[in-house]
Amino acid sequence: MTTSQRWISTAINHALLLGAIELEQTDRGTRPHRLPAAARAQWPDPQLLMVEGQPSGMRLAFRTTATAIELETIPTKRIYVGMPPRPDGVYDLLIDGQLARQGSVSGGDSLTINMSTGSATHERGAPGVLSFEGLPAGDKTIEIWLPHDETTELVDLRTNAPVEPIGTNGAPVWLHHGSSISHGSNATHPTGTWPAVAATAAGVSLINLGFGGSAIVDPFVARTIRDARADLISIKLGINVVNTDAMRLRAFGPAVHGFLDTIREGHKTTPILLMSPIYCPIHEDTPGPTAPDFVDGKLSFKASGDPAEIAMGKLTLNVIRDTLSKIVTQRAATDSNIHYLDGRDLYGEVDSAALPLPDRLHPDGDTHRLMGERFAALAFAPGGALAH
Template identity: 75%
Template sequence: MTNWIATPITQALLRGVIDLEHTPTGLVPHRLPAWARAQWPDPQLLMAEGQPSGIRLAFPTDATAIELDTIPTKRVYTGLPPRPDGIYDLLIDGQLTQQASVAGGKVMEINMTNGSVTVNSGPPGTLKFNDLPQGPKDVEIWLPHNETTELVALRTNAPITPAPYTDRRVWLHHGSSISHGSNAEHPTGIWPAIAARASGVDLVSLGFGGSAVVDPFTARTIRDASADLISLKLGINVVNTDAMRLRAFGPAVHGFLDTIREGHKTTPILVLSPILCPIHEDTPGPSAPDFSTGQMQFRATGNPAEVAAGKLTLNVIRTTLERTVEQRRASDPNIHYLDGRALYGEADAATLPLPDGLHPDAATHRLMGERFAELAFGSGWSA
């Protein structure tokens, strides 16, 4: 019989988290603070920021068995096949060692046609990692990037302590569902995690599916967070939600950067434009789901003729971002620009097309992460 040691889950055991919400049964990690969530409680935003992309438990231990009780929230889209359960990645001394999922939990049914959402409660489940190597080791449990996870209890068969902070630099990245990890197969398979692990930095991921729309509260969150390097991947959600026109977008980006600079006077900032997305290169949003093939696809519904009146496309976004960074560099040498098509461009689309017309697949996440590690962390931005 295993002699379990229960350890309270606290913020000291977590990396990549912005806020912890205490519930009657446990803790819900968040990637936006409570005050920001209260300012604009948009359902898509709350779902996205509440999914723990990039968040992991980290601790040294001699344990050879670990159990974690959680209450996951599974997403089900009406009329589509069930989604696979979220994956938990176990890393030992930096190496992916085991993967597992948790059954049970809540079920959120989303009707993409009318926007309705229904949540049904369910019981906690237990994640089990056994037969771990003997002796001292550094353990990380990366939570599912695409499944809201309430942490209930942590047990090990040897004591654990919070991982000591190291001199590794903290990289804070903000972006859309692509940065969040849409279509990635597991939490360390999202492109920011791949880039972070390859470059030896600690990731704080503020990739919010459908919700990277230059929100002022996101800028204030970044301003107030601890970070040694900051990257901002802006544009695709502004287009595919049809959230702004050019007149509003340009000043909004300046304001976003101004706010971040209030708390990070000289921190290197890298502004990334969108990766290639053929449906929106020259056609404005909004995007709309298309189920005609039996699988979810996206199409652009805007009119290219309206670009002249200020409607945004990805090419307009890229031009605006590049011009904005060039202008700011006259007085801010620590801001840089990277065209997102360097991570995924025309040649890549021919061999690795976006499966749903909008989001990259697992292989493309790896490609983007490896390229970002080389292009960004190997450049003057991270010096």
């Protein structure tokens, strides 16, 4: 940008930033959240607070003639003791719906995590700037998708021409809740997570409430969904309940019913698609908890439960699929807008042979795209549970 040009600063609010549940104003900028303050206060678990603050699915969306854009942010870099450095989070710039540029922001805060002790240390740092210059002239729609796996505090949006927030631009709002896979674990960029791929293919406006390690049928998540604006809802449950060994069958079934009851308080007739886990060999018939397992120096995972305990109510993925299918069948007798999708239709045993889960738990970038394309074809196509 030449010195004769001047930046225009635009306030970051809900009209400009899509996919956020709540925006917190701090002493440094705007911190987007995917859970409201009341939910965060009820169970301030460090893992949950970290992942809900990672802006998966969030994007700045506006029309402008600007040819230069700067986004000043304060990212939080995670440092795991004894492990290689994590790559910087990726920002995707879309022009008229097409991925045009990518970038990252260096610097910022640091969060040092010791997985062996469970301790974490946070240090404040300086803001960084994401810069996109030489953009095409003329009126265009711009979307800047924030990193799906890196917390960021938004300080300022600057452009060399005015911007006009476009909101959802008339698209139906699809709210999805799930685990780390829905959050985007092992996807390489924010529009490459399977929910983002599906939303783009279907032309819907995404709110992604996928929380890494934290889809455990929490009542405060159900209340968040109940109170959110949503035209279409999908819920993917199961793998984190097994990962954490959080409950047994006697508790799981009623908890899912209660979760759905709460959502229905705010969404009486909204289509709901309840999904079971994708294929995951280590937990198909072996209960949790899931344990870390370093293979050739790389973090992987293994099931540490005993299959003999299934008879005592321990949960496996096959037990969960059977339970969720029965719950939907039961509720569908009086609720024509609830549907079931077997997660293996997105990623099944055959896929596992061709595209194995790199760490035995999370899909890679290619598999995220495959899952997103399949979900769009199954759920959003004419006749699908979320057709619009």
